[in-house]
Amino acid sequence: MGKDGTHARSAPELRVQLGPLSLKNPVLTASGTFGYGQEFSDFLDLARLGAVVVKGISLEPRPGNPPPRVTETPAGMLNAIGLENVGVERFLAEKLPSLRRRNATVIVNILGNSEQEYAALAERLEDAEGIAALEVNISCPNVKEGGIAFGTDPKTAARVTEAVRQKTHRPLIVKLSPNVTDIGLIARAVEAAGADIISCINTVSGMAVDVFSRRPKLANVLGGLSGPAIKPVALRCVYQVVHAVSCPVIGIGGIQTALDALEFLLVGASAVQVGTANLVRPTAAVEVLDGLERFLRHQGLASVQEYIGTLDTTCRLPQAEEACAGDG
Amino acid sequence: MPKTQEKARLLETRRVAEDTHRIALYAPRITATARPGQFVMVRITSEGTDPLLNRPFSFHRIHKDDGLFEILFRVVGRGTWLLSQRKEGETLEVIGPLGNFFTLPPAHEETVALVAGGIGIAPMEEWGHRLAQWARGDEARRVYLFYGARTASEVVPTRRLERKGVTTFISTDDGTLGRCGTALDLLDQTCRDLSIRPQRLYSCGPLAMQAAVATWARQQNLPAVMSLESVMACGIGACLGCALPAVPPDDSSRIHYVHVCKEGPVFDSRKILWEKMEPMPVRPLSFVCS
Ligand SMILES: Cc1cc2nc3c(=O)[nH]c(=O)nc-3n(C[C@H](O)[C@H](O)[C@H](O)COP(=O)(O)OP(=O)(O)OC[C@H]3O[C@@H](n4cnc5c(N)ncnc54)[C@H](O)[C@@H]3O)c2cc1C
Ligand SMILES: Cc1cc2nc3c(=O)[nH]c(=O)nc-3n(C[C@H](O)[C@H](O)[C@H](O)COP(=O)(O)O)c2cc1C
Ligand code: FES
Numbered sequence: 001m002g003k004d005g006t007h008a009r010s011a012p013e014l015r016v017q018l019g020p021l022s023l024k025n026p027v028l029t030a031s032g033t034f035g036y037g038q039e040f041s042d043f044l045d046l047a048r049l050g051a052v053v054v055k056g057i058s059l060e061p062r063p064g065n066p067p068p069r070v071t072e073t074p075a076g077m078l079n080a081i082g083l084e085n086v087g088v089e090r091f092l093a094e095k096l097p098s099l100r101r102r103n104a105t106v107i108v109n110i111l112g113n114s115e116q117e118y119a120a121l122a123e124r125l126e127d128a129e130g131i132a133a134l135e136v137n138i139s140c141p142n143v144k145e146g147g148i149a150f151g152t153d154p155k156t157a158a159r160v161t162e163a164v165r166q167k168t169h170r171p172l173i174v175k176l177s178p179n180v181t182d183i184g185l186i187a188r189a190v191e192a193a194g195a196d197i198i199s200c201i202n203t204v205s206g207m208a209v210d211v212f213s214r215r216p217k218l219a220n221v222l223g224g225l226s227g228p229a230i231k232p233v234a235l236r237c238v239y240q241v242v243h244a245v246s247c248p249v250i251g252i253g254g255i256q257t258a259l260d261a262l263e264f265l266l267v268g269a270s271a272v273q274v275g276t277a278n279l280v281r282p283t284a285a286v287e288v289l290d291g292l293e294r295f296l297r298h299q300g301l302a303s304v305q306e307y308i309g310t311l312d313t314t315c316r317l318p319q320a321e322e323a324c325a326g327d328g
Numbered sequence: 329m330p331k332t333q334e335k336a337r338l339l340e341t342r343r344v345a346e347d348t349h350r351i352a353l354y355a356p357r358i359t360a361t362a363r364p365g366q367f368v369m370v371r372i373t374s375e376g377t378d379p380l381l382n383r384p385f386s387f388h389r390i391h392k393d394d395g396l397f398e399i400l401f402r403v404v405g406r407g408t409w410l411l412s413q414r415k416e417g418e419t420l421e422v423i424g425p426l427g428n429f430f431t432l433p434p435a436h437e438e439t440v441a442l443v444a445g446g447i448g449i450a451p452m453e454e455w456g457h458r459l460a461q462w463a464r465g466d467e468a469r470r471v472y473l474f475y476g477a478r479t480a481s482e483v484v485p486t487r488r489l490e491r492k493g494v495t496t497f498i499s500t501d502d503g504t505l506g507r508c509g510t511a512l513d514l515l516d517q518t519c520r521d522l523s524i525r526p527q528r529l530y531s532c533g534p535l536a537m538q539a540a541v542a543t544w545a546r547q548q549n550l551p552a553v554m555s556l557e558s559v560m561a562c563g564i565g566a567c568l569g570c571a572l573p574a575v576p577p578d579d580s581s582r583i584h585y586v587h588v589c590k591e592g593p594v595f596d597s598r599k600i601l602w603e604k605m606e607p608m609p610v611r612p613l614s615f616v617c618s
Contacts, residue, residue, distance in 0.1 A: 035566040042331040055568075063583040067606060070561045070569035075377040077561060084568045084585070213609040228377045256377070279562035280371070280382060282333060282423065 012296035013303035014289075016050075018248040018270050019196040021133050021171035023050040023105065026304055027261065027289040030252050030275030031056055031109035031135065031175075032081065033226075034285075036095040037102065043282035047103035048289065050271060054095065056111040056137050059121055061087035071208050071217040076229030076254075077276060078206050080220035083111055088124050100130040107173065111137040115163040122167035134170050136160060138190075139177030139202035151177040151202075154189035165194030173250065176200040176241070178230075183237050184244030191245045198241055199250035199273065201234045227276040228254045235263055242268030242309070256284065258291025268309035329361045329425065331564060336422045338414055339396060346481040347403040347613065348447065349412045350388065356395030358424045362387050364455040365555060365594045368399070368424030369563035372407045382423065383407045384560050384589070386451035386532075400484065402447040405611060426563050427593045430455045430553065432462055433528050441472045441519075441526035442494070443541055445511045445533025449475055449484050451555050452532060459530075460492035472524060473497065476511025476537070480504035512540045526550065531597075535607045542597035552597040557608065558588040565590040573604035 014025035028051045034040060037052045046052055064084025071078050086095065091108075099106050108131050112118040118136065125131060138160050139151035150156045161174050174190040176183060178201040187198050203224025208217040234253020242249050251264030252273040261272045277284035292304065301307055336355035344350045358368065369382035388400040403409050414420065430451075433440055440459060444452045456473060463469035473496040477483045483505055486496050498506035499514035507514050511533060518524065531541045532555040545552035558570040568587060575598070576584035586592060586599070 032568075033566060035564075039564050039566045043333060063585055064568060064571060066573065066604070067571045067585070068559050069571055070559055070567065072379060072381050075380055077381060079561070079567065079569060081568050084571070210609040210611075212611055215609065217609075219606065227380055276380075276561075279567050280380060281421075282331075282562075282564060282566075 010302075012293060012301055013305070014293065014296075016270050016304060016308075018250070019171060021173075021197060023132075023271060025050045025289055025292075026265065026271035027285055027292065028053055028107070028250065028271060028273045029278055029285050030273035031137065032079075033275040033278045036086075036091070037099045037104055037106075038095070040278070040282050041102055044286045045102075046099065047105075048286055049104065050289075051105040051107045051132055052099060053107040053109050053135055053273060054091070054099070055085050056083050056109045057085050057088050057091050057121065058083065058111050059088055059117050059124075061085065061090065066219040068217060068219055071223070073206070073208055073225065074229060076225050076227030077279075078208055078218060078223035078225055079203070080218045080223040082220065088121055092125075092128055096128060096130060105132045106130055107133045107135050109135045109137050109175070110164075115160055118160050119163040119167050122164045126168055126170070131170060133173055133197070134164065134168055135173040135175050135199060136164055136195075137175050137202065139175055139179075151186070152180050154185050157186050158189040158193035161190045161193035161195050171196045173197040173199050175202055175252075176237070177202045178233055178237050178253075179205045184240045187241040187244045191247050195247060197248050197250060198245060199252055200241055201230070201237045201253045204230050204233055226254070228256055230254045231260060231263075235267060238264055238269050239267045255288065256280075258288050258295055261288050261292060262295060262307070265304065265308050266311045268311070270308055331423065331426060332357045333421065333423050334358050335419045338416055338418045338420055341412075341414065341416055343412075344400070345484045346479075348400065348482065348484055349403070350398055350400045351411075351414070352396055352398045353420065353422060354394075354396045355422055355424075358422060359390060359392060359395050359397050362390045362392075362397055362425040363429035364390065364458055365430035365451055366425040366427050367451075367563070367593060368397075368422050368426060369560070370399070370411065371421035372410050374419070374421060379407045379410070381561055382563060383411070384426075384557075384563055386555065386593075387425070387454055388450045389454050389457075400447070400450040400453070403613065423563060427589055428591070430458075430530060430555075430594055432458075437527040438466070438468045439470045439472070439524065439526050440528045440530065441474060441515065441524070443511055443515055443529055443531035443533070443537075444473065444475045445537040446477055446482070448531070448533030448537070448555070449486075450532070452530070453486075453489060455530060456489045456494045457492055460489070460494050463493060470495070470524075472526065474499075474511055474515040474518065476500070476509070476514055476533075477505075478502065510540070511537055512544060515541070516544065529553065531555070535605055538597075539602045539605065542600065542602055545597060554595050554597050554600075555593045556588055556595055556600070557593070559608070560589055563589045573601040575599050575601060
């Protein structure tokens, strides 16, 4: 029911427009948590999703890190997969056709160790049919010689964005890392360099050890934290990025349910990606989608757009001028 | 074989040895296509986020006609402890059947041996059962089980397999039941003493045992088919978390990994790079659950 006690008659409009990218609904799957889509086709109809963001693709295949690569932590998990992937050629030959057969909207997540690699990837993907957008991973903390440097410095982040921008006409999403001092600064830099959309967050750098064996729980020692544990951090980042840039933002981090997704939409994300939840419940993304629709009906809203960015942060009590941002 | 997510009803739960439990789950869709060697991912808690990830368990028994299967598990941490507290009549969310499966020996082989260490007995029961049926098809066929546990109280009863015609030998590390020694000692000694010449091994157990069995099989020039473990997040090939170091298909020296939930859990032991394997840390139970 709406505030005035009415139900929306027709199905709420779920379509969202993110700059040049039009999506049938705002629920996407996050890179690395949904394989190449086909792993989930027994469980759900890929065509229902706003988009499938595939596992990060590099120019050459990568074997990934030695095991153990994953470990559970309170309300989350750490991973150091090491960006294992089949490489762009096999992706184009095998994975993309399979996604297209299933009528999935495909977003290709790309990664590299140099600006040239990112650019070459964008170029290689430019002619392939059935790719709705590119998502540039400048933020993965796992691979020692790559990733990290681009995402943590506004200058290198901008350079990678520019390098890809020059090679692609497709909608360009740049995915940010939370492991920085000022995410707004990076966001502004990549927007200025030509990003159409910003997605955030990638995993939060973390660590786990075993006190009995006195060994790290991941062979890589450090890993990326994901899952419900990071949702407040993700929400804060999305909030800051939304206020730093004027391009649309995709919220990622700890989304398990429709209500989690709505929190991100509320602070201003135009779409969301479901990540770790897919690993626990393969049907998680469509459950989020169904729940979202139910919520909009319940609230009497005609479209999801009406809800996006409607967070009311006005302070209802007088505040001391020098009060700082709520850290105690 | 489609993978299914199913709300399974917990029909029966039974403690069968120290810290070892067997539960029967009514899940007709998963059971319909389940094969020995495959596994399921079990959601420990239906509410909340602790523990977050599902836990993998092998099919221990498959009852096609009744639409149910059983799992056998040892309490080793928080997830398995919580699972042991679940009651009959409750529901558990389960995903399966997952991974590859055991396949019957080639036509010219007549004698096969199952090797199980500790909770590695879990998948061997259903597979032993199938092999016993296989053996009934030909007078000359023999199936042996070599089962090692730490101590007598941890030995899971094997009567069901013996009744089906699987000749069973048992050892314990401390000699409290059967021969004193490991499953491999048992296999090696018994084969010598009784002139048993297995043509193929099927094995499941802790890493150290699996590595030793792999070496033994190589020395004897026998194929060893192994059900292996790794830490898993998804169980369905999506996260790439369950990698094990393996021999690359082209036998080159490049780094190569196989994924236990996708290419496994059943592997030819010669395909695994044993010297690169990292053992799973073991935590004393008294620090895990109370
Ligand atoms: C294919 C496969 C089949 C299995 N079949 C059985 C079975 O039939 N019976 C049985 O008792 N056990 C089986 N295991 C092992 C079982 O999954 C672990 O004992 C269980 O996950 C431990 O969870 P926990 O929360 O109690 O332990 P914790 O130590 O609290 O677990 C923490 C994390 O480590 C992982 N983990 C810990 N030990 C293992 C392990 N040995 N193998 C894999 N992951 C582990 C857990 O999944 C979890 O993510 C199997 C494992 C695999 C991979
Ligand atoms: C196992 C795993 C693999 C991942 N691989 C990638 C990747 O290849 N590229 C990327 O940009 N992000 C990757 N991520 C990060 C996720 O896409 C997502 O940003 C992060 O997990 C936070 O969302 P979540 O809490 O919903 O999982 C990976 C995450 C996990 C858990
Ligand atoms: S456990 Fe996720 S790929 Fe195997």
